[in-house]
Amino acid sequence: MLRKYSNHRSFSDNIKLGSLTAFSAGMVNVISVIVFFAFTSNVTGHYAILAQEIAKGNWYQAVVVFIWISLFLIGNFTSNYLIIHSKNSTGQYMAHAIPVILEICALLFVGAYLQFYYSDTLQETEILVGTMLFAMGLQNGLTASISNSAVKTTHLTGLTTDLGILFSMLTKKEYREDRAVRQKTKLLLAIMFSYMAGGITSGVFYYKVGNATFLFISLVLLIVILYDYYKLSVTRFIFRRPLIKRLIIKQSGEQA
Amino acid sequence: MNIKYLYIVFLLTLVLLASTKSRFLAPDKLIVGSWEEVSWKYEKVNHKGGSSFEIDEKQKQEITKNLVIHQSETWEFNDDGSLIFYDGEKVKESLAWNVKGRGNILELIHNNKTLEDYEIQEITKDSLVIHFHSDLQVRGIVKLTFKRKRTEKYAQEIQQP
Numbered sequence: 001m002l003r004k005y006s007n008h009r010s011f012s013d014n015i016k017l018g019s020l021t022a023f024s025a026g027m028v029n030v031i032s033v034i035v036f037f038a039f040t041s042n043v044t045g046h047y048a049i050l051a052q053e054i055a056k057g058n059w060y061q062a063v064v065v066f067i068w069i070s071l072f073l074i075g076n077f078t079s080n081y082l083i084i085h086s087k088n089s090t091g092q093y094m095a096h097a098i099p100v101i102l103e104i105c106a107l108l109f110v111g112a113y114l115q116f117y118y119s120d121t122l123q124e125t126e127i128l129v130g131t132m133l134f135a136m137g138l139q140n141g142l143t144a145s146i147s148n149s150a151v152k153t154t155h156l157t158g159l160t161t162d163l164g165i166l167f168s169m170l171t172k173k174e175y176r177e178d179r180a181v182r183q184k185t186k187l188l189l190a191i192m193f194s195y196m197a198g199g200i201t202s203g204v205f206y207y208k209v210g211n212a213t214f215l216f217i218s219l220v221l222l223i224v225i226l227y228d229y230y231k232l233s234v235t236r237f238i239f240r241r242p243l244i245k246r247l248i249i250k251q252s253g254e255q256a
Numbered sequence: 257m258n259i260k261y262l263y264i265v266f267l268l269t270l271v272l273l274a275s276t277k278s279r280f281l282a283p284d285k286l287i288v289g290s291w292e293e294v295s296w297k298y299e300k301v302n303h304k305g306g307s308s309f310e311i312d313e314k315q316k317q318e319i320t321k322n323l324v325i326h327q328s329e330t331w332e333f334n335d336d337g338s339l340i341f342y343d344g345e346k347v348k349e350s351l352a353w354n355v356k357g358r359g360n361i362l363e364l365i366h367n368n369k370t371l372e373d374y375e376i377q378e379i380t381k382d383s384l385v386i387h388f389h390s391d392l393q394v395r396g397i398v399k400l401t402f403k404r405k406r407t408e409k410y411a412q413e414i415q416q417p
């Protein structure tokens with residue numbers, strides 16, 4: 001899911017990455033609305049709110065929203081910075097895994113703070129919402145960057161637009177027969193349903209287990225990292241076997 | 257460009273924004289004090305696209321099934337997070353309050369753990385307008401307007417330079 005970059009990514013890589021990260025984004029967004037009355041996986045609404053608060057002259061709220069948007073942006077920046085500066089394949093895996101690790105840390109911090117220290121003050125709410133927006137920025141920057149913008153999982157505006165376009169394309173036979181169009185439709189539908197499923201799961205979980213929901217979100221993200229680590233280990237193991245290595249080289253030579 | 261310098265720029269920007277924010281009075285500080293209810297209105301959008309404040313009894317019952325009716329009350333918000341409803345001089349109820357979101361949601365927590373959420377539509381030193389918050393995409397069903405109650409303590413506070 002995380003090892004490959006840009007055009008080296010397969011449909012299967014994108015669908016796995018998209019589904020799992022969209023599921024976690026859906027969970028994060030719903031839990032933040034339940035606990036803090038603020039969306040944290042998308043910023044379109046925050047831009048509208050920022051404009052509205054400025055128009056009303058509510059400078060305090062305007063600055064708060066501006067800080068939130070900035071944190072989402074810093075998250076995006078951090079992810080892409082790590083990706084474009086990674087060198088070899090192990091470094092690439094690490095560069096892709098670090099944003100997810102940071103995201104897990106941020107979400108665990110929010111969960112732990114809510115569980116042990118939160119006293120319902122506005123300042124705490126502002127900081128925790130900001131942390132969640134930073135986490136979502138990290139995730140969105142990572143998925144969009146490594147998938148060449150094919151996977152964006154924290155907001156569904158663009159996705160819904162693309163789906164509308166794709167559905168209209170599927171009314172023509174030539175597009176229905178186009179594998180790329182069919183795969184893109186499947187990918188977007190997978191992201192959409194995963195996001196929804198994440199949201200519903202979060203709502204149900206929060207009322208049952210409270211702040212432990214953040215542990216579950218972290219577990220989903222951990223699967224993303226560990227799955228790729230496992231794949232990377234298997235690939236290395238195979239390439240260390242001299243016979244298999246010779247066979248692969250021979251096979252690739254024959255194909256050429 | 258060195259990444260360290262970029263993060264220092266980000267950090268400084270955030271510090272600057274946070275210090276700018278601290279120059280303005282936060283809604284949870286502004287709300288502290290006594291507020292006298294001056295009006296209570298039901299709002300709905302009529303079919304012609306305009307706004308009206310008239311609804312029938314059935315609609316009223318449907319809307320208010322999750323809403324505690326507050327009428328002719330004085331709300332006293334204390335900075336320890338407690339809220340007291342007064343009917344004249346008599347204490348009607350004592351409960352807890354907090355402000356959430358970006359300072360736009362007022363949450364009231366009754367002693368029986370019932371929650372009431374209001375969207376703060378306007379808050380100034382003298383007036384407070386809140387809408388009953390029933391759904392994320394729907395607002396303005398019930399509009400409560402308050403004016404600041406001039407107590408001796410408040411008069412002393414505003415006279416201070």
